[in-house]
Amino acid sequence: MGLLEGKRALITGVANERSIAYGIAKSFHREGAQLAFTYATPKLEKRVREIAKGFGSDLVVKCDVSLDEDIKNLKKFLEENWGSLDIIVHSIAYAPKEEFKGGVIDTSREGFKIAMDISVYSLIALTRELLPLMEGRNGAIVTLSYYGAEKVVPHYNVMGIAKAALESTVRYLAYDIAKHGHRINAISAGPVKTLAAYSITGFHLLMEHTTKVNPFGKPITIEDVGDTAVFLCSDWARAITGEVVHVDNGYHIMGVFGREEEIKKEVYGD
Numbered sequence: 001m002g003l004l005e006g007k008r009a010l011i012t013g014v015a016n017e018r019s020i021a022y023g024i025a026k027s028f029h030r031e032g033a034q035l036a037f038t039y040a041t042p043k044l045e046k047r048v049r050e051i052a053k054g055f056g057s058d059l060v061v062k063c064d065v066s067l068d069e070d071i072k073n074l075k076k077f078l079e080e081n082w083g084s085l086d087i088i089v090h091s092i093a094y095a096p097k098e099e100f101k102g103g104v105i106d107t108s109r110e111g112f113k114i115a116m117d118i119s120v121y122s123l124i125a126l127t128r129e130l131l132p133l134m135e136g137r138n139g140a141i142v143t144l145s146y147y148g149a150e151k152v153v154p155h156y157n158v159m160g161i162a163k164a165a166l167e168s169t170v171r172y173l174a175y176d177i178a179k180h181g182h183r184i185n186a187i188s189a190g191p192v193k194t195l196a197a198y199s200i201t202g203f204h205l206l207m208e209h210t211t212k213v214n215p216f217g218k219p220i221t222i223e224d225v226g227d228t229a230v231f232l233c234s235d236w237a238r239a240i241t242g243e244v245v246h247v248d249n250g251y252h253i254m255g256v257f258g259r260e261e262e263i264k265k266e267v268y269g270d
């Protein structure tokens with residue numbers, strides 16, 4: 001029996017097969033969850049419908065999280081089709097491309113508002129709206145963060161600030177929803193080549209560096225994130241809430257990078 005057998009999961013943020021949300025959907029499907037999907041813009045509908053079909057689902061609905069009416073409509077859609085909900089996967093972030101070019105000091109007021117609205121407020125809005133559907137079901141919510149929330153990652157800029165706010169939001173929401181028996185956690189994922197990632201100036205260099213210096217010396221996969229999301233949304237994680245779990249092959253534990261090669265050269269001469 002799968003770890004998520006009998007659970008109904010809403011998956012947001014699938015844009016294509018490289019999306020982290022796709023990796024999560026794959027793992028959830030393997031573990032027996034029923035899936036429903038949202039897409040942000042009409043342009044994405046066809047692809048998301050095809051992807052949903054691959055997971056045996058025809059529950060697909062538009063939800064641009066910057067629009068309150070879309071969020072309300074999403075609730076109506078789930079209410080009509082399922083009547084209840086066990087899991088929400090929030091895998092959404094956005095900031096205008098220009099915001100990744102200079103430094104944080106160059107952040108525009110509009111860019112800041114958009115980044116915070118789409119990447120942070122959306123988690124609050126979705127949680128509040130969908131909460132009644134989770135009543136009595138010990139629901140679980142998972143969102144996606146990145147190390148740029150904790151430390152300076154050049155050019156990640158306003159998204160680093162948004163991710164710090166997102167991680168804090170997870171803790172506050174964890175407190176709020178605990179009284180309903182629900183949990184919420186964040187996965188801080190290592191870099192993955194996705195559409196969103198390519199907005200970040202110099203992303204390939206970031207990816208190269210992170211891959212080289214993490215203890216395993218390899219990149220993470222969307223399946224690594226998916227399998228962690230399964231655990232966090234399963235009953236096995238029943239006492240874990242408000243947590244930020246790093247799925248980064250251990251990158252975040254490192255204090256100094258590249259010393260191994262320097263030491264080898266100096267001490268052993270190779």
Ligand SMILES: NC(=O)c1ccc[n+]([C@@H]2O[C@H](COP(=O)([O-])OP(=O)(O)OC[C@H]3O[C@@H](n4cnc5c(N)ncnc54)[C@H](O)[C@@H]3O)[C@@H](O)[C@H]2O)c1
Binds near residue numbers: 040094118189191194
């Ligand atoms: N790729 C990485 O290296 C990485 C690392 C850590 C965390 N993350 C986070 O993972 C999450 C998913 O990103 P991804 O890397 O899979 O990229 P992605 O581009 O595949 O997914 C981002 C999703 O956000 C959706 N989105 C943007 N604006 C929206 C809106 N207004 N309404 C609804 N949806 C909207 C897009 O349609 C897309 O599906 C994001 O929160 C991202 O910050 C990514």
